[in-house]
Amino acid sequence: MFKPRGPLSVLFSLALFLSVPMSASLMAQPPGNMDLTLPEGDGKRLVESACFSCHTMVNIARSAGYDSAEEWQEVFGTMIDIADEQAHTIGEYLAEHYPADPSRAPTLVDGDFEIDIIEWQVPTLGQRSRDPIEAPDGSIWWTGMWASLIGRLDPETGEMQEYRLPPAARPHSIVPDEDGNIWYTGNSNNTIGMLEPETGLITEYRTEARDPHTMAWHPNGNLYFTSQGAGMLGRLDPETGELDEVDTEPRPYGIKVAQNGTVYIAYNGTNKIGAMDPETMEVRYFSIAEPQTRIRRLDIASDGTIWYVNSTMGRIGHLDPRSGEYQEWESPSGPDSHPYALAVIDGVVWYNESGMRPDALVRFEPESETFQSWAIPSGVGIVRNMWVTEDDNLLIHQSSTNKVGLVVIPKEE
Numbered sequence: 343m344f345k346p347r348g349p350l351s352v353l354f355s356l357a358l359f360l361s362v363p364m365s366a367s368l369m370a371q372p373p374g375n376m377d378l379t380l381p382e383g384d385g386k387r388l389v390e391s392a393c394f395s396c397h398t399m400v401n402i403a404r405s406a407g408y409d410s411a412e413e414w415q416e417v418f419g420t421m422i423d424i425a426d427e428q429a430h431t432i433g434e435y436l437a438e439h440y441p442a443d444p445s446r447a448p449t450l451v452d453g454d455f456e457i458d459i460i461e462w463q464v465p466t467l468g469q470r471s472r473d474p475i476e477a478p479d480g481s482i483w484w485t486g487m488w489a490s491l492i493g494r495l496d497p498e499t500g501e502m503q504e505y506r507l508p509p510a511a512r513p514h515s516i517v518p519d520e521d522g523n524i525w526y527t528g529n530s531n532n533t534i535g536m537l538e539p540e541t542g543l544i545t546e547y548r549t550e551a552r553d554p555h556t557m558a559w560h561p562n563g564n565l566y567f568t569s570q571g572a573g574m575l576g577r578l579d580p581e582t583g584e585l586d587e588v589d590t591e592p593r594p595y596g597i598k599v600a601q602n603g604t605v606y607i608a609y610n611g612t613n614k615i616g617a618m619d620p621e622t623m624e625v626r627y628f629s630i631a632e633p634q635t636r637i638r639r640l641d642i643a644s645d646g647t648i649w650y651v652n653s654t655m656g657r658i659g660h661l662d663p664r665s666g667e668y669q670e671w672e673s674p675s676g677p678d679s680h681p682y683a684l685a686v687i688d689g690v691v692w693y694n695e696s697g698m699r700p701d702a703l704v705r706f707e708p709e710s711e712t713f714q715s716w717a718i719p720s721g722v723g724i725v726r727n728m729w730v731t732e733d734d735n736l737l738i739h740q741s742s743t744n745k746v747g748l749v750v751i752p753k754e755e
């Protein structure tokens with residue numbers, strides 16, 4: 343029934359329980375001037391007990407805020423299921439002390455292009471859904487990092503299933519293989535794992551890097567991955583289970599494979615983009631803009647040039663790796679817009695402004711250098727990674743409110 347895929351593989355039973363994730367090191371750090379004491383009031387004790395099992399005060403204090411109890415309940419109702427009476431008391435309390443703060447509203451740019459955004463709410467609340475992908479059979483998969491699960495969605499019927507992973511895995515992102523298996527990065531148990539959907543069985547490959555992050559398949563059959571905290575890059579041969587890992591610059595993040603086989607890496611800890619030779623794993627670095635520049639994600643256009651988000655500076659950029667020259671454009675919502683995920687579809691650049699509430703989806707047409715943007719309908723959360731489907735549509739998500747989304751993009755005639 344089960345064939346080990348390599349010398350390092352371990353089989354896990356499926357009888358895993360769902361633990362409420364909690365790790366101080368993974369929680370958001372408060373900005374220096376933020377008041378992190380809960381004001382006195384009826385809801386205070388309830389907030390402490392209902393909300394702080396998953397995250398701290400920071401997520402509440404720096405949220406966009408809401409004027410009504412109902413709006414507050416709608417937002418936290420996607421994270422935790424509580425009795426109506428308690429939810430209402432919490433809602434009233436939060437609306438009084440954390441009303442709407444419009445300072446983070448995006449600057450939306452009108453335009454002629456029309457898209458449809460469909461969103462689904464995933465079953466397990468508080469899982470922090472992210473990084474949706476499309477499998478060869480057209481199903482959509484996502485990871486629920488904080489609940490250590492992987493989910494499958496049938497976009498035709500809306501039906502969903504969740505597969506439990508080892509509780510310590512906390513998968514960061516996933517990629518499908520040709521057979522429909524789903525590979526995940528075990529961000530908290532230093533593994534690359536593979537789920538066989540037909541049997542539910544899981545194979546794990548132990549990595550030296552402590553926190554595998556994002557992966558990409560290479561035409562040579564290997565899986566390449568970043569490990570942000572460890573500052574490492576890795577290569578897994580799925581046939582033999584052999585792993586090669588090398589040190590790199592701080593906080594390697596997004597990773598993509600170019601048509602010529604070069605593996606490009608975005609760095610969230612330095613102002614660089616890396617180009618890795620897939621054989622030697624040697625990395626050539628391109629320095630980008632100011633030293634404060636941090637690049638979370640990038641994608642590669644069909645001409646081999648690189649589009650990237652300059653997250654810290656609120657810009658997007660375009661690098662020609664042949665010359666090392668690059669050009670940047672300010673994102674419509676400005677320096678605090680924090681562009682995060684990015685994908686290139688048919689020469690057009692799509693990304694989100696994750697610093698804004700609602701989170702905005704932006705379309706940038708390089709030819710005319712024009713922007714158009716939309717508020718993501720649920721809008722509370724962050725798109726942390728995007729995936730282009732076979733039909734050239736876009737998969738997105740909102741990780742705070744546990745949504746997975748499909749952006750239907752009309753095709754040019």
Ligand code: HEC
Binds near residue numbers: 395396422699
């Ligand atoms: C089961 C886990 C869980 C519980 C319980 C929970 N949350 Fe959350 N919440 C999350 C996750 C996951 C995020 C996203 C955090 C991140 O991405 O760093 C989040 C983010 C938030 C945000 C930020 C939203 C944004 O703008 O992105 C707010 C506000 C929030 N939570 C409020 C609450 C309140 C109020 C409660 C209690 C009534 C609560 N949460 C309970 C999981 C939970």
